[in-house]
Amino acid sequence: MGTxxxxxxGSFFDFVDDPWKHPDDEKKSAxxxxxxxxxxxxxxxxxxxxFETLSANYPHVQVTHIPNxxxxxxxxxxxxxxxxxxxxxxxxEQLLPWLQKWIFPEEKRYSDLEYARKGCEHFFNNLLAAGxxxxxxxxxxxxxxxxAFFTAATTRxxxxxxGVTGIDMFAPEGxxxxxxxxxxxxxxxxxxxxxxxxxxxxxxxxxxxxxxxxMMTACQRLRKEYPDVYVNTHVSENPxxxxxxxxxxxxxxxxxxxxxxxxxxxxxxxxxGVWLSDDEMRRISIAGxxxxxxxxSNLFLGNGLFRLGKAKDPNQPVKLSFGSDIGGGNRFSMLHxxxxxxxxxxxxxxxxxxxxxPRFKNTAEAERNKLSPYRxxxxxxxxxxxxxxxxxxxxxxxPGKEADFVALDWTGGQTGTAWHTEVLVQxxxxxxxxxxxxxxxxxxxxxxxxxxxxxxxxxxxxCQSTAxxxxxxxx
Amino acid sequence: MGTxxxxxxGSFFDFVDDPWKHPDDEKKSAxxxxxxxxxxxxxxxxxxxxFETLSANYPHVQVTHIPNxxxxxxxxxxxxxxxxxxxxxxxxEQLLPWLQKWIFPEEKRYSDLEYARKGCEHFFNNLLAAGxxxxxxxxxxxxxxxxAFFTAATTRxxxxxxGVTGIDMFAPEGxxxxxxxxxxxxxxxxxxxxxxxxxxxxxxxxxxxxxxxxMMTACQRLRKEYPDVYVNTHVSENPxxxxxxxxxxxxxxxxxxxxxxxxxxxxxxxxxGVWLSDDEMRRISIAGxxxxxxxxSNLFLGNGLFRLGKAKDPNQPVKLSFGSDIGGGNRFSMLHxxxxxxxxxxxxxxxxxxxxxPRFKNTAEAERNKLSPYRxxxxxxxxxxxxxxxxxxxxxxxPGKEADFVALDWTGGQTGTAWHTEVLVQxxxxxxxxxxxxxxxxxxxxxxxxxxxxxxxxxxxxCQSTAxxxxxxxx
Numbered sequence: 001m002g003t004x005x006x007x008x009x010g011s012f013f014d015f016v017d018d019p020w021k022h023p024d025d026e027k028k029s030a031x032x033x034x035x036x037x038x039x040x041x042x043x044x045x046x047x048x049x050x051f052e053t054l055s056a057n058y059p060h061v062q063v064t065h066i067p068n069x070x071x072x073x074x075x076x077x078x079x080x081x082x083x084x085x086x087x088x089x090x091x092x093e094q095l096l097p098w099l100q101k102w103i104f105p106e107e108k109r110y111s112d113l114e115y116a117r118k119g120c121e122h123f124f125n126n127l128l129a130a131g132x133x134x135x136x137x138x139x140x141x142x143x144x145x146x147x148a149f150f151t152a153a154t155t156r157x158x159x160x161x162x163g164v165t166g167i168d169m170f171a172p173e174g175x176x177x178x179x180x181x182x183x184x185x186x187x188x189x190x191x192x193x194x195x196x197x198x199x200x201x202x203x204x205x206x207x208x209x210x211x212x213x214x215m216m217t218a219c220q221r222l223r224k225e226y227p228d229v230y231v232n233t234h235v236s237e238n239p240x241x242x243x244x245x246x247x248x249x250x251x252x253x254x255x256x257x258x259x260x261x262x263x264x265x266x267x268x269x270x271x272x273g274v275w276l277s278d279d280e281m282r283r284i285s286i287a288g289x290x291x292x293x294x295x296x297s298n299l300f301l302g303n304g305l306f307r308l309g310k311a312k313d314p315n316q317p318v319k320l321s322f323g324s325d326i327g328g329g330n331r332f333s334m335l336h337x338x339x340x341x342x343x344x345x346x347x348x349x350x351x352x353x354x355x356x357x358p359r360f361k362n363t364a365e366a367e368r369n370k371l372s373p374y375r376x377x378x379x380x381x382x383x384x385x386x387x388x389x390x391x392x393x394x395x396x397x398x399p400g401k402e403a404d405f406v407a408l409d410w411t412g413g414q415t416g417t418a419w420h421t422e423v424l425v426q427x428x429x430x431x432x433x434x435x436x437x438x439x440x441x442x443x444x445x446x447x448x449x450x451x452x453x454x455x456x457x458x459x460x461x462x463c464q465s466t467a468x469x470x471x472x473x474x475x
Numbered sequence: 476m477g478t479x480x481x482x483x484x485g486s487f488f489d490f491v492d493d494p495w496k497h498p499d500d501e502k503k504s505a506x507x508x509x510x511x512x513x514x515x516x517x518x519x520x521x522x523x524x525x526f527e528t529l530s531a532n533y534p535h536v537q538v539t540h541i542p543n544x545x546x547x548x549x550x551x552x553x554x555x556x557x558x559x560x561x562x563x564x565x566x567x568e569q570l571l572p573w574l575q576k577w578i579f580p581e582e583k584r585y586s587d588l589e590y591a592r593k594g595c596e597h598f599f600n601n602l603l604a605a606g607x608x609x610x611x612x613x614x615x616x617x618x619x620x621x622x623a624f625f626t627a628a629t630t631r632x633x634x635x636x637x638g639v640t641g642i643d644m645f646a647p648e649g650x651x652x653x654x655x656x657x658x659x660x661x662x663x664x665x666x667x668x669x670x671x672x673x674x675x676x677x678x679x680x681x682x683x684x685x686x687x688x689x690m691m692t693a694c695q696r697l698r699k700e701y702p703d704v705y706v707n708t709h710v711s712e713n714p715x716x717x718x719x720x721x722x723x724x725x726x727x728x729x730x731x732x733x734x735x736x737x738x739x740x741x742x743x744x745x746x747x748g749v750w751l752s753d754d755e756m757r758r759i760s761i762a763g764x765x766x767x768x769x770x771x772s773n774l775f776l777g778n779g780l781f782r783l784g785k786a787k788d789p790n791q792p793v794k795l796s797f798g799s800d801i802g803g804g805n806r807f808s809m810l811h812x813x814x815x816x817x818x819x820x821x822x823x824x825x826x827x828x829x830x831x832x833p834r835f836k837n838t839a840e841a842e843r844n845k846l847s848p849y850r851x852x853x854x855x856x857x858x859x860x861x862x863x864x865x866x867x868x869x870x871x872x873x874p875g876k877e878a879d880f881v882a883l884d885w886t887g888g889q890t891g892t893a894w895h896t897e898v899l900v901q902x903x904x905x906x907x908x909x910x911x912x913x914x915x916x917x918x919x920x921x922x923x924x925x926x927x928x929x930x931x932x933x934x935x936x937x938c939q940s941t942a943x944x945x946x947x948x949x950x
Contacts, residue, residue: 085891085894086891086894086895086898087895087898088891088895088919088920089895089915089916089919089920091847091848091912091915091919092845092847094821094824094825094828122891122894125890126889126890126891129889129890130889130890238825238830239825239830239831240828240830243830299815299818299819299821299822300817300818300821300919301821302818302820302821302822302823302824302825303822303825304822304825304826305822330814330919330920331889331920332889332890332891333889339805340774340818342775343774343775343777343815344774345777346569346774346775346776346777347774347777347778347779347780348777349569349777350569350713350714350777350778350779351779353569353715355713355714355715355718356714370567372566372567373566414601414604414605414806414807414808414923415600415601415604415605415807415923416560416561416563416597416601416807419560419561419597420561420562420563420564423561423562437566440564440566441564444563444564444566444775444805445563445564445805445806447922448889448890
């Protein structure tokens, strides 16, 4: 059997560096090819450059032309809960009562395998419609759910990170498991799924508040036995949660509850981190660990404003992914996550510019809170990939990487979008700045309707115009 | 010529009281009629009740049945800028530089009458697509723009409040006018448009920062000569703005800059009010004046978190409308405004529950920050009508009022919406609680795609399935 080769022609936009490192010339961090060609072989990017230069080298390759779109690397959702797909947007509570009232009962339903499979279908369909091609996901305490998750991801050949979720405290009966079962389930799933196809495994203590010392010890043991897997959890999300967590674990801060068990290092992600101290951020930075910034969720549950500019301090930079945190977040779209990330950043900007209180003035940190389109889209592509140590695999269009991408329609969204974008460009972007302006428009004026097509390993898995009928029917 | 009579059959949801007054039983504030009939005569609601009871009384009236929808009063947008329709979502600045960089140049383009007319078309089409049937709008310093606004509103027979916008400072040349011209233009427009059809006039000092003492005096004189018109302006939006304003006007706080000129009373609305002190709120309450809460804008420009729970203090309640503040706000949809209003409220809730700092603990105020679906939808219908002293004209379905309404499709929005709402109801809401759950879902999970139809004075002016082609083309 020969190799399967194909190519995509269109306007490409991706990143080669962290734009926060180039505040005076963000364009240095990006690549824009107005008329580009991406050659794909067996799902891997074989060649990438201008159509004019490259096309002669591939005379027999079938080219799919995607005009009037911006083609970006597939979005990465660094923090999301499979089993909360249906109960996103549940009313009226902060984190802890919200978990008890809405989340644990719904997650329990996934122990019915039929329901779990249905949930997985909805979950992945929603991701693809949102332009998300990679996620790091929580499942439930039940190993069959994580297994269903990996099975559904494999069907789509998507690069995903997940694992059975460890929780032995705080949740109602039937929503917890013993550390011993968790250890055994994790081991079995890990050996079955880690690096099986595009699947990656994460040891997943749900959050320190829901994990006893024994559960943490089980995680520590797994991490030691399998040093190349991920650790995915929550950190420092809500003030009440933090207080109870410190009491339970007897630690000086939230991060220490994970450090105690050797969990904080490369491929560790703590979701949220709203209330991380400067010192915790410093330790995360030194460890090479990451935080997932989940603005829609942090606002929806009222947790507060993540200190984006502090996390991007060049003296102690914290690796960041951005996450929808469905269902603490209320929208699957990473464009929507960027909308609210921008707003959190601007609120921080005001608090740090000295106008409210000169004692808080920090001009450099204020500036780092401004989420330009470069910073924004880097964060949900290459930036998230780096935080997950996947920068050699996904995140941009450098040859050798996996061909996951989205085709974005800058006129999608509320009715006013088209007239708005006409002020930015006439017949499509011709410069990197114009393209960046359209990206900003898509995150602030457009929405998930901007995602016209989503491709995974060189195959189209979602197309807006054809997908709607299938999704609209009852499952 | 006889009267024109028609009727609408469907599931109706409206309000009869402020739900904040009934924290233990919010249902007392609302009406839900699962199978209802609204009889309309010459655009006015003639009768309203259950279909079973009423239909026999109107045997010859043609009934339009709108199934599978929730019919609510048309939404009211208490604070919006006509001439910022195209530049919503402009990148990277707080209020004052944002005005200089993006807003004043765009507003100036409206002095070309052709452009102003085009802008009005887009503006009203966007409002109707968002389910908004009444707005209180800023125009520009140019009287022809306000005239174009009222002309376009009259074509649609919409109830609107607006006026020429007074600014003689702070803006670049060509974006200001003299107090004398402002006075004369206002007088002419006011006599032409106030209570002409459904139009209402507002004396509109743009904001205290942009108005000299002479401009304020012109407003004071107009208010004295025409005591029944509106006053529409901004108040206490951004910390830097506030500081400069107090310096310019030599007042102890922002509100006093308007009080000094007798502008604060019934039919006065100050947009934003993010940084209003307790005492300013008290004075607004006593005066019977109003504030327009604009959460998307306050977040987009980084102004901060409006103290919703304080404004609803029963000891000094502030009349509130909610506003999109296009283009400081980035979406026309009042459903989206509710999404972010909820989030602002929840962030306040956390700050007031004592978990961060016991000194700030205020359980009652924390609770008043929770934007239930009752509070939310009251706020953008009857609540806003009350803040504008229009509760006898619009805001609910009581006979005698004008027949402005929206038909909402709870399955509209991101792809996951339909599966989500199936968990709330099966074949449409049968109880008030079920209907309220769907309303909450529409504001947090759905979006403007939930607005299926918008009717003004008993006429359908927008229908999602038919509107798209017309709006998608270039103007």
